[in-house]
Amino acid sequence: MSLDDLDRRILDAAQSAFPLESRPFAALARRLGSTEHEVLSRLRGLRESGLIRELGPVFDLRRLGYTSTLCAARVAEPFIDPVAQLLDTMDEVTHNYLRDDPFNMWFTVIAPSPERIESILARIRSADGVGEVLSLPVERTFKINVQFDIAKDAP
Amino acid sequence: MTRLDPWETELIQALNDGLPLTERPYADLAARLGVDEAKILARLQSWVDDGTIRRFGVRLKHRRLGIAANGMSVWDVPDARVEEAAACMTRRPEVTHCYLRTPHPSWPYNLYAMIHGPDEQAVHAIAEDIAREAGLDSFRILFSTRELKKRAPRYFADSNGDADA
Numbered sequence: 001m002s003l004d005d006l007d008r009r010i011l012d013a014a015q016s017a018f019p020l021e022s023r024p025f026a027a028l029a030r031r032l033g034s035t036e037h038e039v040l041s042r043l044r045g046l047r048e049s050g051l052i053r054e055l056g057p058v059f060d061l062r063r064l065g066y067t068s069t070l071c072a073a074r075v076a077e078p079f080i081d082p083v084a085q086l087l088d089t090m091d092e093v094t095h096n097y098l099r100d101d102p103f104n105m106w107f108t109v110i111a112p113s114p115e116r117i118e119s120i121l122a123r124i125r126s127a128d129g130v131g132e133v134l135s136l137p138v139e140r141t142f143k144i145n146v147q148f149d150i151a152k153d154a155p
Numbered sequence: 156m157t158r159l160d161p162w163e164t165e166l167i168q169a170l171n172d173g174l175p176l177t178e179r180p181y182a183d184l185a186a187r188l189g190v191d192e193a194k195i196l197a198r199l200q201s202w203v204d205d206g207t208i209r210r211f212g213v214r215l216k217h218r219r220l221g222i223a224a225n226g227m228s229v230w231d232v233p234d235a236r237v238e239e240a241a242a243c244m245t246r247r248p249e250v251t252h253c254y255l256r257t258p259h260p261s262w263p264y265n266l267y268a269m270i271h272g273p274d275e276q277a278v279h280a281i282a283e284d285i286a287r288e289a290g291l292d293s294f295r296i297l298f299s300t301r302e303l304k305k306r307a308p309r310y311f312a313d314s315n316g317d318a319d320a
Contacts, residue, residue, distance in 0.1 A: 011213060011215070014212050014213045015210075015212045015213055015215075016210045016211065016212040017211065017212065018211045018212045018213075020181075020196050020199050020200050020203070020211070021196065022179055022181065022182065022192065022196070023178060023179060024180065024181075025176075025178065026178075036178060040176055040177075040178070043176050043213075044176050047176065050216060051215060051216060052213050052214065052215060052216075053173075053213075053214040053215065053216060053306065053307065054172060054173025054174075054213075054214050054307065055173050055174050055176065055212065055213045055214070056170050056172075056173035056174050056211070056214070056307075057170055057199070057202070057203075057208040057210070057211045058208065058209045058210045058211070058214065058307070059167070059202075059207060059208055059209065059308075059310065060206055060207055060208070060209050061308060061310075062156070063156055063157045063206065063207040064156075064157065064159070064167065064207070064310055065156050066308070066310065070256065070267075072262065084303045084304070087303070087304060088303070088304055091309050091312055092308075093304065094304070094305070094306055094307065094308050095304060095305050095306075096302075096303040096304035096305075097299040097300075097301065097302055097303060098299065098300045098301040098303060099227065099297040099298065099299050099300065100297060100298055100300055101295075101297050103262065105303075106227070106297070106299075107303075107304070110308045132261060134259045134261060134262050136256040136257060136258075136259065136262065137256060137257055138254045138255070138256055139254075139255045139256060139257055140254065140255040141253075141254055141255075142241040142244070142245050142253040142254065142255070143244075143245040143250065143251070143252060143253040144209070144251075144252055145251045145252070
């Protein structure tokens, strides 16, 4: 899809520090020299087109008592789709990517306890075509930055 | 860890799907939960202030924005040099995430840096720069060939029956 200048400015402005006030889209519109109606209809369009997943908070999962880990699995080629489908049904699996390595499936698991993560991994390990599965939890975070400069990066 | 009252757990649960795109989204949430809008706004603000909320805004599908190559570089770094190596990585804007992770006998890498660039070649060039600067030679870059799933975690959702602890 093509973004016009206002789309980009709205996305830029709404990436972080979204207004915590009664009419946040009106506040955003004031900042952008637009109207509440226009900002809302643009955001709805961007969500419908799939460019925006949601608008909301990104929580520090540890603060909510959750724990997470990055996992790497060796999955035999013919079983990639069924294993991907299994992971897709699991709420606790949030990201899953194929990568060019013998450990070809990389996914993250987020759950309220390490025991819960272990039981999810046990289910995945028992699926057909799944070989070794590594769990590689974070020991230290040096940087998390999920913001992009939309105005510059967008095609 | 942030202490949560039952209504706060419900609020987080309601936010799993994001804010409604309506004129008064917080009032709509408040009506659903049977709490005051002002109370919700104050709580969200306090969570932003204390870091319980890391960021409040749109969650994008990055792949669609022309951020073409996304390489996961993994490095085998001796413990004593982790700090210095991580510093070389984090000061680069192309490195969006950098973590120390527990290695494994089948996977010796302990330092991870996500590198974004216009293409794979650019990502390789950045990694080689880092390697030179930090004096490291044991690293690899894994590019994703397919995104199979990406979505926000669902906190206190029904399938996590034991999540209320």
